[in-house]
């Protein structure tokens with residue numbers, strides 16, 4: 016849990032799991048900056064979190080946008096990279112440009128955000144990058160996302176060495192019930208997700224609260240560094 020007065024920056028915090036992490040951080044007394052692609056809309060989202068939250072626009076496919084965001088930030092205690100622009104793609108009907116856009120935001124964009132944040136990161140701070148179980152257990156249409164999620168693990172490995180003493184970890188959610196991406200999935204994916212839930216040992220999907228708890232652990236525990244934490248309710252064994 017971030018300490019009071021620490022500054023938590025959540026790239027992709029305007030919605031979904033990033034917003035849940037923002038809520039928990041504010042509840043712990045931290046200052047929070049959340050980002051989304053639209054500046055005004057993200058500022059409005061931040062208002063929902065109260066006075067200790069700020070919203071800002073940041074487009075991860077645009078290095079200038081990332082640089083502008085961090086130019087206005089003095090200090091970062093915990094950086095969380097949760098953004099995703101989903102590209103449903105397959106090798107059978109491969110759309111290279113769509114794949115490249117998502118790869119740009121989820122790999123190069125994440126690395127650029129870390130590079131811009133690096134001079135401002137507190138030495139006792141942490142970076143958490145979101146991967147996803149599709150790198151190990153592909154779902155229909157996950158060609159791009161499976162690649163991007165796997166790349167995050169390589170990025171974490173190099174960042175752990177390059178950013179020391181700042182700690183760097185990945186969190187790899189399984190299919191998270193209660194998120195828009197899962198609850199509003201198209202029928203093909205919805206059926207797949209339900210089948211995965213039934214095959215999960217306890218027959219339950221991880222929840223957003225489970226993911227928040229995992230990110231909190233990665234931020235708190237100084238003994239965890241360079242790790243990829245699977246939070247999938249055992250789905251990888253199913």
Ligand SMILES: NC(=O)c1ccc[n+]([C@@H]2O[C@H](COP(=O)([O-])OP(=O)(O)OC[C@H]3O[C@@H](n4cnc5c(N)ncnc54)[C@H](OP(=O)(O)O)[C@@H]3O)[C@@H](O)[C@H]2O)c1
Pocket residue numbers: 026027028029030031032033050051052053073074075076096097098099100120145146147148149187188189190191192194195196197
């Ligand atoms: N949900 C799941 O079941 C699940 C499973 C495995 C892994 N994950 C991982 O968990 C993370 C969060 O997932 P989620 O379902 O909570 O996502 P989400 O609800 O779709 O939210 C995505 C966030 O990314 C931002 N974003 C999208 N495209 C962007 C871009 N080009 N540049 C900058 N920001 C951009 C969005 O901002 P806007 O407000 O502009 O849209 C939003 O804040 C992702 O990295 C995903 O890979 C999720």
